Amino acid sequence: MRAYTESSEEALRARDLLKDWAGEGLLTQAQYQRMEQDTVCELRRTNIFLRLVMYLFTLIIVGAAVALFFEVFLSRQESGTLLLIFAAMSYAAAEFAVARARLYRYGIEEALATCSVLFLCYGLQATKPDGAQFLVPAVGAIAWLWIWRRFGLPYAFLGAMICVLGLPDYFTSSHSARHLIVAALYAVGLIAVAAARSHHRFTVLNDDYSVAEAFLWLGIYLAINLQLSPMNLLGNWWWGPRTAAEFSRPFYWTTWVLIWCLPPAVLARGVRLKDRWVIAAGAIAGILTLVTNKPYLGWPHHAWDPMLLGALLIAVALFLSRWLARGPSGIRHGFTARRLSGKDKQWMNAGAVGLGILSPHSFTPSPQPDSPDFRPGGGDSGGGGASSDF
Amino acid sequence: MTIYTRLEQWQEQGIISPEQHALLRGLSRGEPFSLFLELNILLYAGIVAFVAGLGWTVSTWSQQLGDVLILTVLSMLLAACFWYCFSRAAAWSRAEVSSPNLAFDYVLYLGCLTWSLELTYLENRFHLLSGQWDLYLWATAGLFFLLAYRFDSRFVLSLALSALAGWFGLTISYWPTHQDATYRQYAILYAVLVTGAGAILQRRGLKAHFLGTYLNIGANVLFWAVLSGVFEWQDALVWYMALLGACGASLAWGLARRQFSFVAYAAVYGYVGISWIVIRRLQGATAVLSYFVVTGVAMLVMLVMIARRFGREA
Numbered sequence: 001m002r003a004y005t006e007s008s009e010e011a012l013r014a015r016d017l018l019k020d021w022a023g024e025g026l027l028t029q030a031q032y033q034r035m036e037q038d039t040v041c042e043l044r045r046t047n048i049f050l051r052l053v054m055y056l057f058t059l060i061i062v063g064a065a066v067a068l069f070f071e072v073f074l075s076r077q078e079s080g081t082l083l084l085i086f087a088a089m090s091y092a093a094a095e096f097a098v099a100r101a102r103l104y105r106y107g108i109e110e111a112l113a114t115c116s117v118l119f120l121c122y123g124l125q126a127t128k129p130d131g132a133q134f135l136v137p138a139v140g141a142i143a144w145l146w147i148w149r150r151f152g153l154p155y156a157f158l159g160a161m162i163c164v165l166g167l168p169d170y171f172t173s174s175h176s177a178r179h180l181i182v183a184a185l186y187a188v189g190l191i192a193v194a195a196a197r198s199h200h201r202f203t204v205l206n207d208d209y210s211v212a213e214a215f216l217w218l219g220i221y222l223a224i225n226l227q228l229s230p231m232n233l234l235g236n237w238w239w240g241p242r243t244a245a246e247f248s249r250p251f252y253w254t255t256w257v258l259i260w261c262l263p264p265a266v267l268a269r270g271v272r273l274k275d276r277w278v279i280a281a282g283a284i285a286g287i288l289t290l291v292t293n294k295p296y297l298g299w300p301h302h303a304w305d306p307m308l309l310g311a312l313l314i315a316v317a318l319f320l321s322r323w324l325a326r327g328p329s330g331i332r333h334g335f336t337a338r339r340l341s342g343k344d345k346q347w348m349n350a351g352a353v354g355l356g357i358l359s360p361h362s363f364t365p366s367p368q369p370d371s372p373d374f375r376p377g378g379g380d381s382g383g384g385g386a387s388s389d390f
Numbered sequence: 391m392t393i394y395t396r397l398e399q400w401q402e403q404g405i406i407s408p409e410q411h412a413l414l415r416g417l418s419r420g421e422p423f424s425l426f427l428e429l430n431i432l433l434y435a436g437i438v439a440f441v442a443g444l445g446w447t448v449s450t451w452s453q454q455l456g457d458v459l460i461l462t463v464l465s466m467l468l469a470a471c472f473w474y475c476f477s478r479a480a481a482w483s484r485a486e487v488s489s490p491n492l493a494f495d496y497v498l499y500l501g502c503l504t505w506s507l508e509l510t511y512l513e514n515r516f517h518l519l520s521g522q523w524d525l526y527l528w529a530t531a532g533l534f535f536l537l538a539y540r541f542d543s544r545f546v547l548s549l550a551l552s553a554l555a556g557w558f559g560l561t562i563s564y565w566p567t568h569q570d571a572t573y574r575q576y577a578i579l580y581a582v583l584v585t586g587a588g589a590i591l592q593r594r595g596l597k598a599h600f601l602g603t604y605l606n607i608g609a610n611v612l613f614w615a616v617l618s619g620v621f622e623w624q625d626a627l628v629w630y631m632a633l634l635g636a637c638g639a640s641l642a643w644g645l646a647r648r649q650f651s652f653v654a655y656a657a658v659y660g661y662v663g664i665s666w667i668v669i670r671r672l673q674g675a676t677a678v679l680s681y682f683v684v685t686g687v688a689m690l691v692m693l694v695m696i697a698r699r700f701g702r703e704a
Contacts, residue, residue: 010391013393014396017414017417021414026417027406031406035405035406038396038399038400047650048650049650049653050654050697052654053653053654053657053658054694054697057657057689061682061686061687063682064683065679065683068683071679072676203392204392274420280428283432287435303447303450303451304443304447305443306442307444307447308443310435310437310443313433314432314433314436314440314496315436317429317433317492320429321491334420334421335422335424337426338424339424340426341424344427344430348544349544352545352547353548353602353606
């Protein structure tokens with residue numbers, strides 16, 4: 001089922017680990033060079049920036065080529081079947097790129113696979129199978145899942161989950177039932193992923209299952225949190241927060257109980273498995289529960305709420321880091337607060353550039369320039385937020 | 391063959407010692423499991439939420455709380471943060487210095503944000519400098535630069551560059567609507583100044599690892615400014631040449647230093663600018679779509695060549 005052999009992917013994983021260990025000084029340069037020779041594989045990778053740009057340009061080429069075909073040769077009425085053919089062609093091209101050029105997370109094969117699913121969904125939509133419109137999200141979800149399994153692209157799993165969101169609309173008009181169906185489908189997916197994962201605990205596939213499981217936990221959480229659910233977000237923006245009156249009281253309050261129960265359960269599983277993604281999903285769910293608790297209960301927000309949340313997050317982080325540091329060699333129960341990988345530092349540096357600039361603009365009030373006319377040194381913006389109006 | 395089997399083999403071949411084998415085997419199994427990144431994200435999110443709440447509370451309740459209380463609390467918080475940083479920091483060095491502990495960078499960040507908040511409050515309530523925000527921003531940028539270099543903090547350096555951008559009249563939220571010529575000139579001046587300063591400081595060995603921050607911010611501002619000139623359609627040739635020059639420089643730097651973000655900037659910003667110029671001269675959807683197919687293929691071929699020649703990871 002997988003487009004790549006397990007040995008190739010294991011070799012790439014070993015290469016990454018060796019590079020990281022050498023960077024951290026755990027291996028000498030001579031050791032690294034000797035060991036690296038044993039991890040040579042035929043797959044071609046590139047760095048993240050070139051991957052993103054090649055993904056973008058492949059999307060542009062395929063999109064423009066298909067649009068050009070329709071523009072020159074055909075009218076829109078005939079588009080459905082042809083889109084299905086283009087879907088097959090895109091998928092064949094992705095397979096070809098992997099089989100012949102041995103591309104691995106290279107951007108090109110990923111964009112071709114993405115296009116194949118999009119064309120498939122739009123093709124099905126355009127053919128308008130009467131009474132079977134539910135096929136569009138259903139087939140879309142299955143296609144995304146196939147891409148995820150075949151090429152190991154984590155975001156393809158997310159694509160499948162988004163398609164699942166569209167399914168309940170075709171079966172029921174009840175808001176409560178929609179939430180339940182989505183949560184149930186995600187739960188089935190979670191059970192399947194957890195079962196499959198147990199056979200790959202120490203293989204390269206564990207990473208794929210880890211991300212999928214984290215997405216599913218978050219998906220279940222969002223489906224049951226009536227103040228946040230993707231199905232409700234648009235409604236929340238237009239009509240304000242959901243209230244108990246829109247759902248049956250037992251359902252509403254059951255979901256409130258669940259949003260408090262789920263984050264600790266997810267966190268506990270993440271900690272037990274030592275799974276970074278599942279821990280992150282649990283932490284995000286926990287923070288979202290704290291943020292949405294007041295709207296759930298119908299209580300008003302106060303200006304100091306974010307301050308309390310921030311203080312809590314800081315306290316938890318400081319307590320954890322100190323507690324871990326006080327253990328023997330800075331380790332407790334197999335966890336440490338120390339940095340063990342060079343990748344962590346790279347992420348921190350990249351984040352510092354982006355977040356350091358953007359965050360002050362987003363959490364301080366907007367600057368109020370005295371005059372719309374620009375003048376140099378006018379200083380009507382920026383400054384780490386030193387420009388708000390009280 | 392899994393990494394564990396490989397490690398066994400390398401140990402048997404005598405490439406790694408038994409101690410290294412035990413350590414690396416543990417690390418590859420997540421033993422010990424590092425929570426470093428998670429704790430950092432939690433601290434950052436906590437500081438951001440805390441200061442957001444503080445700002446919201448101060449702006450909402452300033453009448454009820456009174457100036458004295460607000461300024462006392464903010465000043466105490468500011469003093470506590472800076473006292474903590476100055477008392478715990480390692481001796482200054484021109485080279486990269488590690489933080490003494492996990493919380494250090496975030497205490498400094500909290501202090502800087504509190505400084506901004508207090509300054510804003512002071513000016514809005516007492517108009518000490520009669521609304522001359524440029525002086526505040528100039529002083530804030532200066533202070534943040536000093537702190538960033540004293541405590542080796544990229545977070546604070548980003549704040550300093552943001553404050554300096556504010557002094558130049560730049561802010562991200564203004565980009566879509568304020569693209570007049572004056573604004574553009576100052577954006578370019580800012581980009582050149584930031585890039586030049588970063589390069590000079592790096593050459594002098596003064597926190598050379600900050601160069602990436604300067605260059606990334608400078609390059610993005612420069613490209614936005616040049617692109618806005620291309621979009622405006624006045625003096626198009628000048629801006630077109632400027633865009634080509636910027637793309638060439640970014641590409642050359644990216645390839646020479648293996649910093650592929652600059653290759654990506656050159657490819658994306660350059661393609662957008664040139665496409666804008668060409669598409670406006672094309673007639674009909676067929677010509678436009680043909681343009682995208684042909685140029686897209688050309689760009690992809692070029693990127694694949696670059697990736698094979700310079701950017702291969704395996």
